[in-house]
Amino acid sequence: MPPTRLQTAGPALGLLRWYDDFGRDLPWRKKGGVRPDPYHVWLSEIMLQQTTVAAVIPYFHKFLGRWPTVTALAAADLDQVLAAWAGLGYYARARNLHKCALAVAALPAARFPETEDELRALPGIGPYTAAAIAAIAFNRHAAVVDGNVERVIARLRRIETPLPAAKPEITAIVSDLTPHDRPGDFAQAMMDLGATICAPRNPDCDACPWSQACMARQAGVQTELPRKAAKTAKPVRRGTAFVLFSKDGRVLLRRRPEKGLLGGMYEPPGTVWGPSFGHVEDAPVKTRFETGGEVRHTFTHFELTLKVEVAFDVPENAPGGVWVRLDELETFALPNVMRKVIERALTVEPPARTARKRG
Ligand code: ADE
Numbered sequence: 001m002p003p004t005r006l007q008t009a010g011p012a013l014g015l016l017r018w019y020d021d022f023g024r025d026l027p028w029r030k031k032g033g034v035r036p037d038p039y040h041v042w043l044s045e046i047m048l049q050q051t052t053v054a055a056v057i058p059y060f061h062k063f064l065g066r067w068p069t070v071t072a073l074a075a076a077d078l079d080q081v082l083a084a085w086a087g088l089g090y091y092a093r094a095r096n097l098h099k100c101a102l103a104v105a106a107l108p109a110a111r112f113p114e115t116e117d118e119l120r121a122l123p124g125i126g127p128y129t130a131a132a133i134a135a136i137a138f139n140r141h142a143a144v145v146d147g148n149v150e151r152v153i154a155r156l157r158r159i160e161t162p163l164p165a166a167k168p169e170i171t172a173i174v175s176d177l178t179p180h181d182r183p184g185d186f187a188q189a190m191m192d193l194g195a196t197i198c199a200p201r202n203p204d205c206d207a208c209p210w211s212q213a214c215m216a217r218q219a220g221v222q223t224e225l226p227r228k229a230a231k232t233a234k235p236v237r238r239g240t241a242f243v244l245f246s247k248d249g250r251v252l253l254r255r256r257p258e259k260g261l262l263g264g265m266y267e268p269p270g271t272v273w274g275p276s277f278g279h280v281e282d283a284p285v286k287t288r289f290e291t292g293g294e295v296r297h298t299f300t301h302f303e304l305t306l307k308v309e310v311a312f313d314v315p316e317n318a319p320g321g322v323w324v325r326l327d328e329l330e331t332f333a334l335p336n337v338m339r340k341v342i343e344r345a346l347t348v349e350p351p352a353r354t355a356r357k358r359g
Contacts, residue, residue, distance in 0.1 A: 028060060031185075041133055073098070074102045074110075079333065083332055116140070151194050160227060164229065193210070234298070235303070237274060237303070238306070241267070242310075245345075250316075251268065251345075252284075264333065277305075288311065290349070292310045310345045
């Protein structure tokens with residue numbers, strides 16, 4: 001028989017008490033019954049998609065410092081937003097962030113909508129994020145299920161079905177457990193429990209407010225859950241990046257096409273990413289190249305290995321693009337993989353200049 005709301009009041013209460021005492025203080029979070037700013041909640045939830053809390057915090061502060069309101073963010077240039085986002089990864093989020101800011105700024109009083117359905121209609125807001133914003137910013141009853149929550153519930157109820165097949169069952173349990181009076185705090189408490197106690201490998205069951213109720217713990221199988229369907233290996237792509245330095249140490253960048261992967265971001269020129277690395281002959285200038293080794297990067301749908309080829313003293317009139325001083329790089333929307341490429345290139349020694357003739 002599915003648990004009724006009366007039966008589930010107990011666990012929710014225990015978790016909320018734990019949250020009041022041990023929930024993390026995070027910059028976008030308000031505790032003690034105070035409602036957080038929906039703009040802060042939205043911004044943090046977009047940044048937290050596929051990204052850790054520790055990585056997000058400095059970016060969250062940077063964005064709020066530059067764009068304190070959704071209207072201010074909407075008024076920014078997309079290029080500024082992409083540059084500020086650089087380093088966080090999954091750049092479609094930054095483009096959608098800006099689109100969403102424009103959409104919200106156009107609403108009456110530039111207010112975020114409050115229901116899951118309305119939130120989901122906005123760019124970059126999927127079912128998880130809509131539920132999180134509705135619950136956390138507007139105290140709406142919503143089942144908020146991220147990876148942490150999946151783990152907590154799979155253990156609490158000893159769900160043996162592997163993910164992702166178990167997801168609907170888990171969502172139904174979360175919906176049942178979520179209390180009507182503090183749904184936002186409950187959602188955040190679940191996330192914190194998953195992040196700090198119910199860890200993937202070494203859960204700290206002694207400190208867990210749900211240790212008595214946890215069915216996986218009773219059976220001693222907590223570290224085996226959740227089960228996951230075997231992942232298929234990602235395809236591999238290869239390419240070569242050409243890092244060209246001018247005489248005064250600037251580096252050549254070009255802008256990627258607006259559409260597609262890393263759209264509108266900057267990179268050193270390079271070959272097409274495919275089954276083979278490509279050739280030095282494909283470089284935009286004919287010059288001597290030094291080998292800078294390889295850089296690997298994991299994207300959502302493939303693994304990339306880039307060979308890094310470095311050239312020095314390249315005339316600035318040669319190929320198209322922008323020549324950028326190294327201290328200006330942070331103002332460019334440079335994806336992490338390309339930061340790695342440039343860092344690698346900077347470890348390469350220029351070839352010894354032709355020895356001067358002795359007198
Ligand atoms: N991960 C995603 N959203 C979060 C939140 N609001 N608090 C902590 N971790 C999160």
